[in-house]
Amino acid sequence: MKALHIITGLGVGGAEQQLRLLLRHLPVDCDVVTLTNPGAVADGLADDGVRVVDLAMNGNRDLAALPRLTKLIHGGRYDLVHTHLYRACVYGRIAARLAGVKAVVATEHSLGDSQMEGRRLSAGVRALYLASERLGRSTVAVSPTVADRLRRWGVPGPRIEVVPNGIDVDRFRFDPVLRERTRRRLGLPADAYVVGGVGRLAPGKRFDVLIRALAQLPPDHWLLLVGGGTEESVLRRTAQRAGVADRVLFTGERPTGGLPGADLPSLTAAMDVLASPSAEEAFGLAVVEAMAAGLPVLYVSCPAVEDLPAGAAPGARRVQGGADSFVRALRAVRGAGPGPRSVPDAAHHYSITRSAAQLMDVYAAAVSCTPLGVSSS
Incomplete structure (x- = not known):
């Protein structure tokens, strides 16, 4: 399996460092695209031997980044696209579907009751999130609490999988x-x-x-x-x-x-x-x-x-x-x-090896179009 991870930025943060740790334990050939801010975690990923591409996106409304991302996904011949953080989830899901990749997974790292990644949860933020969420196979919540928040937002329960963050x-x-x-x-x-x-x-x-x-x-x-x-x-x-x-x-x-x-x-x-x-x-x-x-x-x-x-x-x-x-x-x-x-x-x-194994189950289900817990045979 070949997977592309798309993340909003790669400065030092919880989601960013979680991605680096996860890639060390996933038995998958992975590349990474950062929409902006290729910081210290990008350097760390490169040290780990991971290919990192900076899309150099100019703000949330840089729509010119969408065809560039679509071309990159199509040229990489990826089996699965995994998005992280709000902006990457919106642009990444759209680009993946335009590139013909149907196995799209997103991880929701930062959804609170009243904010997401520091931004207020307005009606517009929610509407855009839900519209793009329907383009993916499943959304991964990092805790049952986040899964409950996603359901209250309107994400269908069968599309939500809980895979907690992991640590070494x-x-x-x-x-x-x-x-x-x-x-x-x-x-x-x-x-x-x-x-x-x-x-x-x-x-x-x-x-x-x-x-x-x-x-x-x-x-x-x-x-x-x-x-x-x-x-x-x-x-x-x-x-x-x-x-x-x-x-x-x-x-x-x-x-x-x-x-x-x-x-x-x-x-x-x-x-x-x-x-x-x-x-x-x-x-x-x-x-x-x-x-x-x-x-x-x-x-x-x-x-x-x-x-x-x-x-x-x-x-x-x-x-x-x-x-x-x-x-x-x-x-x-x-x-x-x-x-x-x-x-x-x-x-x-919360061992990272346990989280990586759970995520592989999500990947297998997304690629085979089979819900978790249902045999594909």
Whole structure:
């Protein structure tokens, strides 16, 4: 099978890094097209031996990109096209059908109750999404929560398949030597209690809540924010006004892979707890990665945990409220003392090998035009 993955951009983000990790585990010959922004993940894919093409699209209404994409798909003689993120799903589904490819799968990575990829869910966004969705074989939801949202939007249930995001569990396994090395590199005091936040520095992630909480905690508490985005300058000003600028570290974007001591697994090793104040998540990848690192986790919204049976993630606790609620929760976690940094069942449940195997079932059904669970014989 030969497949083409189409994604809106390839900067460092959850969907983008998930695509790179997935391609390492799919037994399929895959190429990748990015509509725009061939960033760090594009470089990583090239290092992995994946062919990456930048379509150089100029904005959402660059209709000239459609014939270019159609020609590329037709010339590649692909058996299946897999699209990721809103703009790529709209253009990719149309181009695939124009190129004669009927096996089209899309993954919905970022659908919330009121927003998608940071954009408000207007009637126009929904209408365009639903119109293009009908051109594909199936839409993959990264969690049962997202599947429910898709059904409420109007996507027919039989067209929805749940394939959760996956992680490389071994990559995040706790290493005490790496922890000390990374903390020294970051300039953290030996007795620092490090609260971590991982994700795009965007308003919806609500990292300002953690900064305000830090201002109410003892001076040996630090905040390590891993990610880049438009809100960094706002968050820096918030930290200055709160009087904690000297205890908030901004690392910028960090890939899952990379140099030890500088990549995401190294930074999670340096943390003592992961806090996720985002009120609307489609999956909660940062929470799952933190659990794989053996960290206690405090979250406001995390379908990856909430969709599991009770007790599957004993180190994860839901927090309802703002800064004051996080202050109380962080005090309780620290008061309980450090745990063993072991990997819970929940992290193993989201192994990337398991997710890749599930996705291959979706691919086989799309290519054979057979619904999942129905024999083609």
